[in-house]
Amino acid sequence: MTISFDPTEHDHVGKPLPVRDAREKVSGRLRYANDLALAGMVHGALVRSPHAHAKVLRVDATEALALPGVVGVLTHEDTPRTVWDGCWFNYRGPALDGHARFAGDEVAAVAATTPEIARAAAALIRVEYEVLPAVLTAEAAGATGAEPVRDEGNLREPYVAEWGDLAAGEAEADHILHAVIDHPSQQMATIGRNACLADWEGDRVTVWTGSQTPSELKTGLAMALDIPQSKVRVQALPTGSSFGQWWSNNFMMITALLARKIGRPVKIELSNAECFATVKRRHKELSTGRIGVTEDGRITFLEIDHVMDNGGYGFKNDVGFFCVDNWGRAESGRCTVRAASTNLVTAGCMRGVGDVTLGNCVERLCDMAAERLGLDPVEFRLSHQLRTGEPLRHIMGHDVPEVAQARSDSKAFRAKVPADWPEPFVLSSGSTAEILREGAAAFGWDQRFVGWGKPNHCDGEIRRAVGVGTGIHCCGVELEGGTAATVRVNPDGSVKLHASVGRHGSGAETTQVQVAAEALGVTWDMIEMETGDTDSCPWSHGSIASNTMYRTGFATVSAAKDAKRQILEVAARNLFNCDPDDLDIRQNLVHRRTRPDNERYTIAEVLNAVRSDALGQFSTVIGRPTEAMPPSTTFARHFAAHFVEVEADVGTGEIRLLDYLACQDSGTVVNPHVLMNQVIGGAICGAGFALHEELHFHPETGAVMNDGFLDYKVLRSADFPARTQVIFGNSHDSVGPYGARGAGEAPIAAPVPAICQAVFNAIGCWVDLPMTPERVIAALDRLGHTPH
C-alpha cells in the first residue's frame, strides 16, 4: 500500500487511527434503532398490497381492532394528502394514499402491545381492492395507453447530454461497434434490518431510526406530516450497512403518522424480507450504445441510450453522467437517459448509482473498440481518459426539484448553472492515469495480459485471464447549498463536533474527527462527535454521493478553524498579550509560533482565564464554518482502476476470482484503514453485481421473489481472493480538506468492467449480467465451440 501523504506534517491526517466505534460494534454494544424502546411504547406492523397495482376501495379493521392488545389502525383516510420528496427524487409520493403502486406497497398500519399481536392484527385487516393493469417494465410504462403508475405520468423528461459534432464523428469513424447490456436490479442486501421509533410530545415529534441522511429525513417527515421542520427532531442512528437503502424511507413516515394517531410511542421493525422487497433497490437499466473509432485509435463518437425504471415511487431521471465524462477525450457524443415509473418496488440511488450500469456500458464500448483495434486496454484508457484540468461535460445537481422545470424546458445539461457562471468546468485533481500505471506495474499486467480473448493459462476445462476496469464518481453534488458543521469547545478543553453524517460503515465518525483535530490542534481523543441529532447538527445532505469527506469535511475543518481563531484571540488578549496570528495550538496546547516550548497553556487554562474577563462569554467556544465551498470552476471526482485475474470453468460455467488489485485515487488519504475498507468493500459489492446479484420479480405481480440471502447471493470474504491488494494514488485536491476528495463509490464501478473483460479474455465472448454459471454456458453455446 502506498500512502500518499507525508505523515510528519500532520498529527492526525494520514494516520491509520482506529474506527471510533469499533469496540462497540464487535462487542455488540453499539445501539441500532432495533435496540431502542420507550416507556409506553407499542409495536407497529404494516399491511401490504398483494397486487402490483390497485386502488384501495375499503379498509375494514373491525376484526383487527377487536383483537386483545390492538391499540389502533392507520389508513390512507387518516393521512395528509401531502407528497414528500426524498433527496434527489429517490422517493416522491404520499405516505399512504389508497393507491398501491407495487406488490408490497404499504396500504395501512396497525399498532399493538406486542410485535406478534401487531402482525396477527395486520393479517386480520380486510382490504378491498380494485385491481389495475400492472406496468412491470420500463418498456411497458412508455407504451401507448399504458396505465399511469403516478399522477405525473409514467415517463420523466429524458436527460440528454451532447458534445461535439456527432454526425462528423460518425462519418469519420473507421469502425463502429454496438453493445446492448441489460443490467439487472441489485439489492442493497443490508445485513442488518432497520426499525423506526416515533414519539410525539404535543405537536412535536422525535424519530429514531437508522439513516444516512438525518437532515433530509427531517425535511421528508415535515412534508409527510404537514408540520414545520422546527417540530421534527430526527435522532439518526447507525444503520449497519446501507449502500443507499436507508436514507428517508416511507415506513418512517408511517411510523410517525401512526404514533400521532394513537398518541403513544410506536416502533416499527422491518423483517429481513421487508428490507429486501419493499424499501428500495438499484434501478433495472438497459444500455444501448455505439462507439466509433479510427484505425489510429481516436474515439470519434460515443452514443448511449440508457433506459432505467424508477419503480413505484422513485422519480430520478439520471444515474450519473460523470461515468461518460471519464472518457473525456471522446470527440463527440450524445448520452440520453430515459426513466420510467413501474409497478415494481421503488428504485433509487444504490452505492455507485450509474457506475455499474451506464459506466459499465461506456467501458464495454471502449473495450470493444480496443479489441477491434488490437490495443491494450490499459493503454487505451491512458490515451482517452480524463486528466486533471481537462474540461467536464457535465456537473451534478440537475435533478434537484428546483431545476427540474428548467431542465425539462431546456434539456440542456448545464441548466443548473447560473447564466453568468465562468467557463469552462474542469477536473480539479487526480485521474485514472497514475493509478493505472502504478497498478499495471504492480499487477504485472504486461506479462499477464496476452491479448484480447486469449487466456494466459489453460488446463483441461480451466481458462485463466486478466482484466482491467476503471471507474469515476462525484464527490457530492455541486452547487446545492452548504453542508455545515459546528465545533463546540467546552471549558475543560474537550470538544464536541456536530455534523450530520451517516454511520453506515464508511468511517465518517472517525475521519471527520481526524480532520477536526488537525484543524483545531487538539488530540483526537479530546473530540466526541454527534452525527444524527438534527436539533444540534446543522443541515447537510448526509453521507451520500461520496460527499462526506469532501463537503462535510470542508465544513468541519472550517468550523474547527473558526473555533481555533476564537481561542487564540482570547489567549492573545488575556494570557500572551500579543497578536493572535503569532499563536498556534498543537497537542491541546496554546503557544507562540516562534517559541513553542517557552510558554504554553492548555485550552482549559485559556478558557478559564476568560471567566475572570468581565465579558465572560467565551467560556464555551462555538466554531462555525466561515467559508463556503469556493465558487470555483473546478470540480472534484474520485477514481478507481481495478485489475483482476479470473478462472473460468468452461465445463460448468463457474467463474472464480483468483487475484485482485484495487487502485484508488481519492486525493489525500485521511485514514488508510478506513479508505482500504471502503475500497475492498466496493470491490466485493461490484464483483457480486458482475457475477451473481439479481433481483427476480414475479412475472405477474412484480413481487420480489428472492427476498432473502438464500436466493439473493452476495459475495462473502471467502469468495474474494485472499491476495487482494490496495494501492492509493498520490494526488492532492486544492479544495477538499487537506487535499482529500470522496472515496466510496468509484470502488464499486471498476470491478464490473474489469471482471467482464477478464471473462471475455478467458472464454472469448461477452457474457450477460450477472455472469452466473448458467449464463456463461449459454454464452459458450452461442459461441458454438469450446474456446482455445
Add this chain to the structure above:
Amino acid sequence: MTIIARSTEPVLQRPATLTEALALSGPGSVWWAGGTDLWLMIDRKGLRPEALIDLTHIAELRAIQTTGAETTLGAALTLAELEASPLPAVADTVRSMCTVQTRTLATLGGNLCHAAPSADLAPVLLALGAEVSIAGPAGTRRIPLDGFFTGPGRTVLSAEEILTAVHVPTPQRQTAAYTRIARTVVDIALVGAAASLTLDEECHVLDARVALCAVAPVPLLVPGIAEALKGRAYDGLDFAGCAKMAEEACAPITDLRASADYRRRMAGVLTRRALTTAADHLRRMPCA
C-alpha cells in the same frame, strides 16, 4: 410433523439415552438434531411444535465405530466432527458445506432427515452404499439409504422414529469423491454428484456407483453405473457413457437457482468429474 397454531415457546427436552428419547415422543413433539434447518421452519415456515426433543446429548448417537467391514457414524455427530471422519470422501464433502458456525451445530442425521433434495451428504453416502439404522417404539431396523428418501422433506421415518446411525461399508480398494456447483462459497448445491469406484484384486472395476443431489425430488442413485463399468481396467476409463446415464436418470426442476436444462447437463459434467476424481484417487492407492 404437525403444524399447530400456537404462539407459546416450545418446551426443550434433553434426553441422555435413546430409550428416554423414544419415551418422550408424543403428539406435537419434534426431534431436534442441531436445529439449523428446524429453527428456520419454526421462524419462517410456521412450524409450531409443543416440544423439541434434543438428540444431540445422547452418547450412543455420537460415536464413530470402525470394524473390518464398515464404519458406523452416529447420527448426532456434527458436521464439524465429520470433518475428521475416517471416510475421506465424507470429510471432503462436509468441508464444502455451509459455514463454520452451521457445521458446528448441524448433524449428519439432521442433514439426512430434513431430506432436502440438495442435501450434500446424501449423494456421497448413497455412492458409498450406506445403510441406516432406525429406532422406534416397535424396535430397531436397518435399511439401505437408497429408498430412505421419499420426497422433498419426506423420508420413510414415522414421527416416533429416530435415525440412529449410518453404516458405510469400507471395502478394500475403494475410493469416492463428491463434487458440486454452487453460486458462492456459502450456498446450497445447484447440482451435486458423488461417485465411488471399487476395484478387484486384478485392478478391474468390481463395483461403481454415482449419486446425484438437487436434480430430482430426492437424492438419486443413478442406475446402471456398476454394470457399465464392471470388469473394466480402471486406468483409462471413459466416463462419457456414465455422464449420459446421469443426465437421463435425473428429473430436475427450474427455479431461481438454475434451469432444469442446466441442471441436467451439469449432472453429466459432475458425474464425469466425480468418477474421474475417484479414479485419480485410485491411482494413488497401492493395487494388487
